[in-house]
Amino acid sequence: MQRSTSPLEMKTRSQCSRALAVPIACLICRSENVTSLPLVPPMLFGGKGAGAASLIFSHRSSLSYLSANDDGNINFNDGSKVMRDVFTIQSDDQGSTESKSMSTTLSLFDQKQWDHRQNKLNRNAMWPQDHGRKRNGITSTRIAVPKKELRDFISGNTSKMSSGRTVPKSSVGATNDNTKQPPTMPVLDDGFVQKQANHRRSKLSRDLLWPQDHYRKKSSVVLSREEKLDMKSGVGISGVGVGITAASSETNENGPPKALSSDPSQNFNFEKPRGVRRRNSNNNNFGRRKPMLPQSQHDLWKMKSVDGFFIPRTEESPMMEVNTDIDSVGTTDDAQTAPPRTELNSLPVHRSIASDAGPLWKEELRDDAIHPLFSSRKRVLVLCTGGTLTMSNDPSKGNSLVPVQGALTSYLAGMRELTEDPDMPEIISHEYHPLIDSSDMGPGDWAMLARDISTNYYYFDGFVVLMGTDTMAYAASALSFMLQNLGKPVIFTGSQIPLREPYNDARKNLIMATIFASSDTVSEVCIFFHDRLLRGCRATKVNTSKLKAFDSPNLSPLAEIGINIEENYHIFRPPPRGSFKINTSMDTRLITLRLVPGFDDASMKAMIDAATQTHLKGLILQLYGTGNLPSVKDDLVQCLANATAAGVVVVATTQCLSGSVIMGHYATGQKLIGAGVVSAGDMTVEAATTKLAYLLGRGDLSISEVRDLMTVDLRGEMTPESDLPPPPLASTYQRVIAQKNRSRRF
Ligand SMILES: NC(=O)C[C@H](N)C(=O)O
Structure with a gap:
């Protein structure tokens, strides 16, 4: 196939090369003298020296046509002009090329250009240090104007941009002269503004959590006046939910570090701030709860270690060290105080094998x-x-x-x-x-x-x-x-x-x-x-x-x-x-009760009451489903509340073979929370009983600490609550998100 070059093409080419860096769209038309072209979808061209109005308009619906003049300018048949630098028009001797292919070429080009511009604009808007580049480089061509808005404006549907600024009609379809006019300010659509704001907020919340990244906060995140005011007034950054705990506030901009509260549980919390992703949340911590670590000597003094976990030391926390030489059954009268070790073995020790093996290496x-x-x-x-x-x-x-x-x-x-x-x-x-x-x-x-x-x-x-x-x-x-x-x-x-x-x-x-x-x-x-x-x-x-x-x-x-x-x-x-x-000490003053619908719970109550008054320290309940007990049995719930008040640790397990207790999910189970019953999560009854006996037998834990530790995974015996499947009645959305998080972790 031969190809000839038309004078028009030559001319526009030479003008293009003089204009430098103007994107060239190669439009193919039927003959040398053809000046009628179906117009293509609107597009924005950008390039150094291209000017603000590198636009091609679509008037397909009204079957408008372009005409190329001798001087290379292209005119609409309604009289408006498009700058001449934009086009190189090639004629094809064969005349076989369809206008369709031209249109496609331009559409692709259009999209590519648009994406490029969007990326550049995002970068420039995000990083203050790049602002210089924006100023020195391309000006108007970096402006993102929503396509639809621009199209509307061009087609005359509106004479206003979303900023409310009226753009003079003459600036559209103008020639290179328009580059002398001040560039139109960017009009950012809501989506863009939102995206940018979210990005800034997530950066900010990261910086607040990780003190070592504070330099990044200073250099790259610039707070708006409203944001600063919000921070000062303690509102935080709207919509983000950055939870700043007393401990983390020591390192942020919120003023002097706060003194530790007299209530230790206020100073240390297991919970991560809502809305903030933990940095290693999806790495291989295998669903185990991260141990709390003391940050200072002061913290250490206020905490104590239980099997690798640091827990806040409460007023009633016994200070004694665990003696590992004692025998296996503890009978502390009151676990709120250090148990008198002489009382060990006051209950019959269940032991059938006569003696220890001792050293067995040869x-x-x-x-x-x-x-x-x-x-x-x-x-x-x-x-x-x-x-x-x-x-x-x-x-x-x-x-x-x-x-x-x-x-x-x-x-x-x-x-x-x-x-x-x-x-x-x-x-x-x-x-x-x-x-x-x-x-x-x-x-x-x-x-x-x-x-x-x-x-x-x-x-x-x-x-x-x-x-x-x-x-x-x-x-x-x-x-x-x-x-x-x-x-x-x-x-x-x-x-x-x-x-x-x-x-x-x-x-x-x-x-x-x-x-x-x-x-x-x-x-x-x-x-x-x-x-x-x-x-x-x-x-x-x-x-x-x-x-x-x-x-x-x-x-x-x-x-x-x-x-x-x-x-x-x-x-x-x-x-x-x-x-x-x-630590072989176990407090065996526990009973395990399994509920059966409609059976005599008067006897059950009598037994719990009597045992509470004499010696009971732990009660394991095997409840229905997610930890439910008949709602009509108020007197049984009251009996459990009395036992809890008397210092008995009451633990709810499920009769189901698999799955977890989710207390409070049903109203029938909700009552138990009020009665102070602790959830065993997805522990087996075997694990729940031996764990409770172990914790009570340690002798260095108060009853409230035992209750807390029953819900903490110590040896891989339970799935932490955050990793459990969502409750059965959670919304579909919650279930999908929870499933996603679980599969990411494992
Ligand atoms: N399969 C067994 O070992 C059962 C036996 N009764 C035991 O537990 O000692």
């Missing part, structure tokens, strides 16, 4: 054990308490199953897969005496296990606890709390079929528990059962006969075994931050 291996790095094989201590795994039928007891002392030890000695495989850990086992059914076990036995793990802690890479399945979830939960700063795996396992049977689940559970106990990445108490590794304080026994006896309804398994081992590493507990220690 003498000849001691040096090696002290320096595990030099050991070629990992070393695992297996503590065996009994359970079905160790049992056999006893004809003298009607053929029922009873534990057989020594059976496990001799079996382990004969297991070549353990003794001869160099990749398997070395196992040292200890059988307690007597071996028992797990339903005979209690806090005394859990404490004994904790002590034996502690005694042997630095000589083994991990621990396996063999026990019966019936109370395994309680024991695993209890040990989760008793073992503080645990940095090694403690794996509970057992079986549904005795080891001595030809077909059993005992062997596999035992081998896999041993393997996980030698893992470097697990540093928590777990249950391994039937192909799954579950967090101990999340597990519950769900089946009496199937081999899959345990489940973890509110947390995925930590690992699942198939041909490969699939670890959910992101939910593993992180390595501890402090030194390992134990």
Whole structure:
């Protein structure tokens, strides 16, 4: 295809090159002399020296036409002119090019130009340091005028811009001469203003929260007069909801730092300010509540540490240190004061196993054990308490199953897969005496296990606890709390079929528990059962006969075994931050009550009243659904309120296998909040009871601190409230947002 150049094109080209940097739109027309062109959508051209009126108008509807004069100017047939520098008009000898393609070319060009201008304008408007560029560079071409408004203006629908400024008609369709006129002020549409304001506000709120960024605030965020006034008057910045706490106000512009309030809970709060995104909100903190950290010596004095959490020290906070050498049952008369330790064991201690194991490392291996790095094989201590795994039928007891002392030890000695495989850990086992059914076990036995793990802690890479399945979830939960700063795996396992049977689940559970106990990445108490590794304080026994006896309804398994081992590493507990220690003291003055619709609650009330008057310290309620109790049972609620007032910690759990208590979601549950009942969130009953016993047994916490800590995740036993699914009746919008946040976190 040949192409000739028309004189018109030559002329306009040369004019364009003189005018420099005027964007060229190549319009293709039918012949050399053609001067009729359908007009294209409105567009703005920009460029140095282009002038303010680089505009092409659309008059498609009225079928208006452009005409190019000899001097290169293009006129409307209504007489108005378009500056001549804008166009290069090419003719096509073939005359085959459709006007449609021209129109498309211009539309794309138009859009690109517009976006470019918008970006430049945003930048210039945002950053004061760039204002110079705006002044020195392009002036009028950087002005963003909403397209629609401009189109209306041009088409004569309106003679006013949104600013109220009247633009002289002559400035539109004018020639280069218009560049001499003062540039029209930018008219910012509402959307743009809003966007800019939001940006400024979010910058400002970030700067207020992060003192190290204050220089940015000074240099890049310029407060308007109204904003400054709002800040001074304490209103904050409207629409943002920047929560400035007493602590954070020490570093902002609001005047001198405020003194700490006499009420410590005013000075420290767990809540992040509304509307402000926490900087690391979506990083890998895995849904755990961040521990509060003291900022100064003064803070430290006003706070105390509970398992890595700093909590405000209240007036009634007992100051005593926790003694870890005490036995497992505390019987404090009044937890508001330091409990007299001499009273321990005044309640019958549930303890079936006769004595602790003591140190169990072998003498000849001691040096090696002290320096595990030099050991070629990992070393695992297996503590065996009994359970079905160790049992056999006893004809003298009607053929029922009873534990057989020594059976496990001799079996382990004969297991070549353990003794001869160099990749398997070395196992040292200890059988307690007597071996028992797990339903005979209690806090005394859990404490004994904790002590034996502690005694042997630095000589083994991990621990396996063999026990019966019936109370395994309680024991695993209890040990989760008793073992503080645990940095090694403690794996509970057992079986549904005795080891001595030809077909059993005992062997596999035992081998896999041993393997996980030698893992470097697990540093928590777990249950391994039937192909799954579950967090101990999340597990519950769900089946009496199937081999899959345990489940973890509110947390995925930590690992699942198939041909490969699939670890959910992101939910593993992180390595501890402090030194390992134990606290085996548990206050067992607790009862657990399960509600049944319509049953005799007079007896229940009588029992709670009587126990409150004598010794009760904790009451775990298994309520319906999200933590509901019949609204008609006002006297039962009153009874609970009385118990709370008397210092009993009343905790609401749900009868549902999975899901969480959401108190106050229904009116029936709302009453309980008024009665001082604490929500157990999505804790299992096993975790809730052992946690309450542990907190009450510590002896260094007041009742109100125990109540508070029941709602704080200490060992991964509960999902923090902020990570829970929204309540069932939340709006669809809330649910979508909450789901989004959860998926971002995990
Ligand atoms: N499967 C078992 O181990 C049940 C047994 N009754 C126990 O808990 O000791």
